[in-house]
Amino acid sequence: MGDTLKIVVLVKHVPDAQFDRHLGAQGPLDRSESILSELDEYALEAALQLTDARGGDKGGNEVVALTMGGPDAANALKKALQIGASSGVHVSDEALAGSDASATSLALAAAIRSLGDVDIVLTGMASTDGETSLVPAQLAERLDLPQLTFASSLEISGSTARIQRDGDGVAETVEAGLPALISVTDQANEPRYPNFKGILAAKKKKIATLSLVDLGLEAGQVGAAGSLTAVESAQPRPARGAGTIITDEGDAGVKLVDFLAAQKLI
Amino acid sequence: MTAENAAGAANVLVVLSGGPGGAGESLTKAQLELLAAGRLLGTVSAASTAPVSEGARAQLAENGVAAVYTPEGADLSAYLVGPTAAWLADVVSAVGADGGGHAAFGVIVLDNSSEGKEAAGRLGVRLGAGVVTDVVGLETDGTAHKSVLAGSYQVRARATSPVAILTLKPNSVEAAPADAPGLATITPVAVPEASLARAARVVARTDKPASGRPELTEANIVVSGGRGTDGDFGPVEELADVLGAAVGASRAAADAGWVSHDLQVGQTGKTVSPQLYVAAGISGAIQHRAGMQTSKVIVAVNSDPDSPIFEIADFGVVGDVFKVLPQAAAEITRRRG
Ligand SMILES: Cc1cc2nc3c(=O)[nH]c(=O)nc-3n(C[C@H](O)[C@H](O)[C@H](O)COP(=O)(O)OP(=O)(O)OC[C@H]3O[C@@H](n4cnc5c(N)ncnc54)[C@H](O)[C@@H]3O)c2cc1C
Numbered sequence: 182m183g184d185t186l187k188i189v190v191l192v193k194h195v196p197d198a199q200f201d202r203h204l205g206a207q208g209p210l211d212r213s214e215s216i217l218s219e220l221d222e223y224a225l226e227a228a229l230q231l232t233d234a235r236g237g238d239k240g241g242n243e244v245v246a247l248t249m250g251g252p253d254a255a256n257a258l259k260k261a262l263q264i265g266a267s268s269g270v271h272v273s274d275e276a277l278a279g280s281d282a283s284a285t286s287l288a289l290a291a292a293i294r295s296l297g298d299v300d301i302v303l304t305g306m307a308s309t310d311g312e313t314s315l316v317p318a319q320l321a322e323r324l325d326l327p328q329l330t331f332a333s334s335l336e337i338s339g340s341t342a343r344i345q346r347d348g349d350g351v352a353e354t355v356e357a358g359l360p361a362l363i364s365v366t367d368q369a370n371e372p373r374y375p376n377f378k379g380i381l382a383a384k385k386k387k388i389a390t391l392s393l394v395d396l397g398l399e400a401g402q403v404g405a406a407g408s409l410t411a412v413e414s415a416q417p418r419p420a421r422g423a424g425t426i427i428t429d430e431g432d433a434g435v436k437l438v439d440f441l442a443a444q445k446l447i
Numbered sequence: 448m449t450a451e452n453a454a455g456a457a458n459v460l461v462v463l464s465g466g467p468g469g470a471g472e473s474l475t476k477a478q479l480e481l482l483a484a485g486r487l488l489g490t491v492s493a494a495s496t497a498p499v500s501e502g503a504r505a506q507l508a509e510n511g512v513a514a515v516y517t518p519e520g521a522d523l524s525a526y527l528v529g530p531t532a533a534w535l536a537d538v539v540s541a542v543g544a545d546g547g548g549h550a551a552f553g554v555i556v557l558d559n560s561s562e563g564k565e566a567a568g569r570l571g572v573r574l575g576a577g578v579v580t581d582v583v584g585l586e587t588d589g590t591a592h593k594s595v596l597a598g599s600y601q602v603r604a605r606a607t608s609p610v611a612i613l614t615l616k617p618n619s620v621e622a623a624p625a626d627a628p629g630l631a632t633i634t635p636v637a638v639p640e641a642s643l644a645r646a647a648r649v650v651a652r653t654d655k656p657a658s659g660r661p662e663l664t665e666a667n668i669v670v671s672g673g674r675g676t677d678g679d680f681g682p683v684e685e686l687a688d689v690l691g692a693a694v695g696a697s698r699a700a701a702d703a704g705w706v707s708h709d710l711q712v713g714q715t716g717k718t719v720s721p722q723l724y725v726a727a728g729i730s731g732a733i734q735h736r737a738g739m740q741t742s743k744v745i746v747a748v749n750s751d752p753d754s755p756i757f758e759i760a761d762f763g764v765v766g767d768v769f770k771v772l773p774q775a776a777a778e779i780t781r782r783r784g
Contacts, residue, residue: 202596220715282578283571306715313580314561318528318568327529327647331561333708343650347708349560349662350655355527357647367715368708409577409608413590416601421740421759428752429766434774437746438782440762444744446668446723447690447779 185241186337188228189293190266191304191316192246193218194257217257220305222264222372227365228303229265229373231337243267245296249277249288255388262383263375269388270296276393279405286319288403291396293324301342302362306331317364327357333368456489457553457589462535464562465524466497467506474506477558477665479622482510484615485556486625487585492516492552493631494538496523496531504631511625516541519635526646528562532569533642539574539610541636552610554589559614567612577606583619583720597714597737617665618720655707663693663710668723671695671712671739675728675749675768678705682772683727689779695719695739697729713738727768731756748772 195218196202196211225246232242246261248254249272258269272292280288293299302324307314314330321328329335332344340359345352347368375383393400401407427436441447461481467474474482485491492514493507499517507515516538523531535555542551555570557563564580571578584592590605591613606612663669670692672683680694687694694710701711712719714734724742729735731747731754739745740759747760748771757763764771 202599282568286568286572313568313578314564315568315571315578315580318565319572321529322532322569322572325645327645328527328565329647330527330565349709350657352653352655353649354651355647356650358645361647409571409575409606410579410604411607413603413605415595415603418594418599418601418741421745421761424745424757424761424763426752426757426760426763426765429764429771432774433748433764433766434771434776435778437748437762437764437771437775438778440746441723441779442782444723446744447782 184339185235185243186232186300187243187245187296187298188232188301188303189245189247189296189299190221190225190228190261191289191302192221192225192248192257192261193305193308194248194250194254195308215253215256217260218305218308220307220367221257222305223365223367223369224303224305225261225264225266226370226372227332227335227363228301230370231301231335238267245270247289247292248272249280249285249292251278258388259383260375262386262388263379264373265379266386268386271388271390272396273390274393274403276400276404279408280403281408281410282313282315282319283409284403284407286316286323287407288393288396288398289316290320290323291398292391293320295391295396298360300359301337302326302360304362304364306364306366317362321362324362326360326362328362328364329355329357330364332363332365335363335365335369458551459485459489459491459554459556460539460552461485461491461493461512462555462557462563462566463493463495464531464558464560464566466495467499467503472500472502474503474510476622477617479510480617480620481556481558481615482507482512482625483622484585484620485554486511487587487620488554488589491629492542494535496534499633504633508628508631509625510629511627512629512631514542515631515633516636517633518638520640521638521643523638525649526643527649528565528569529646530638530642531566532573534636534638535566535570536573537639538636555610555612557612557614559616563614567614571612574610574612575608576610576612577608578612578614579604579606580614581718582613582615585613585615585620589613594741597733598741616718616720618667655709658694660687661691661693663695663712663717664719666693666719667721668692668725669695669712669719669721669739669742670725670727671697671729672700672706672727672768673697673729673735674699674703676700676705677728678703679769680705682768682776686725686727686772686776689776690723692723692725697732697735726756726760727772729756730754731759
């Protein structure tokens, strides 16, 4: 131990799931009412715990929060800086609009490469909007990193990362050498909140903005043009009609079975 | 689809992770569904990430599988997905481009588990192929149907690349026997050694005790318990067993340690879409609804009439799980005589 860590944490600005979320007819998501994805808070917390244990920023460690998105996405970075990230990187370019997982991972991989030697790329288990879980895997492939995903706990000793994961019918311990990509579940920790000191300190922290030119990418490689999937139509699912609600008067179990029988479910 | 066979349909590679039936000899229901989905789109070959027994090979032949690719030289189950994706890319290139210069497979179908999606993602990068996840329906031209934003939107999407990668949810396509058997010729393909050096290795694995109940994401009926069970899943399990259902749980119940976390339904748990979902003692927080609101029929039993779960229930009982569930289980048993 005693060795320092440079960790990049992916933080996504996503529509708040507490409100109704809307898609346009051709896919793009309405991004008003967006917040730092709750699932990324676990990744940020995991990064801060690893670096805190090594003396934090003062000890020469670094937690870089990275996001891609329109101007508003900087809010996710600001929140990450208030919580404790050392600096922020905002990948922003109009040409990126409409990027699918493939184009997103291409741009994010270029951004991470531009940061020099990185020990760990930390992500949440999924975004709360796209929910595909593709981006961490595609980033790992593009950066030629081992991926240790769905960690319910993690530790770094020397240059080895070790995680526990809780799979279907099986619990696993998985190891890989650094650098590595790690994703954490909501079991990994209890994310901290920004405190007053953190909010003040964040004002002095830097956010770098990277355009496509900075990343060495062409407009045709990203956005809708560079994407390998297309949404042909999007329709809101019809709202569920109001059902029957009964109050138990001693025979609700029987009435429930009547309902199941009428629905041919038993 | 570019990679078309003589009949004009695509050549499809179906990935069977863990081999047929995991460690077992026969194909699982979900794997039979993947093969049936593949046959909707064209001629099916299979890539099994584990060795295939003679019995399983016969079953693959019955299901119309032309060729079966198996890994050689390394045990893929000892690693997380990196080497699997590298091996699958090699399977695609080993089969080679056809005379027209097209890739051998126009469509690759995987299961929608987290491993399936991750392998699909990495393979997509290697092949320059678009990936559509969470597929619940297919058109014969490869257009996929999926539901997004926690089931609130239905989307038609497709890969625009020459090769399309799809991950299919269980219960989306009916498993059906093939019209004509395939040869199911076994072809070993070496696992690329370079992919092993930097891979994440599984250093310990502990199997959890099997419940004997159906698998949660595949089950036709799911009975889930929440904090309202107060730690006693007895009534939930009893009703599940008379219905032949899988048991699920809210995060509150899993966090309390009452059931294993792999039974959690919701945003950070499993997404289920059964014929019948019974929520017992579950309030219906948005993160829970995200995992179950596309169920065909939803039943809720909850003592609080203001619980949000009642907003989406087809049949709701304001009542005590400890009274209503045992009475329902007994009534089903009685009617069956
Ligand atoms: C990032 C994040 C991710 C999350 N992911 C998930 C997820 O994947 N899945 C998930 O479920 N939650 C998830 N949650 C948690 C979610 O917000 C809720 O806290 C959780 O679903 C509540 O579980 P519950 O309904 O069992 O408990 P409660 O909300 O406490 O509800 C218990 C219900 O039981 C009823 N009740 C009590 N006693 C009885 C009785 N005897 N008979 C009948 N009814 C009774 C009560 O009226 C109440 O409605 C997540 C939260 C966060 C922040």
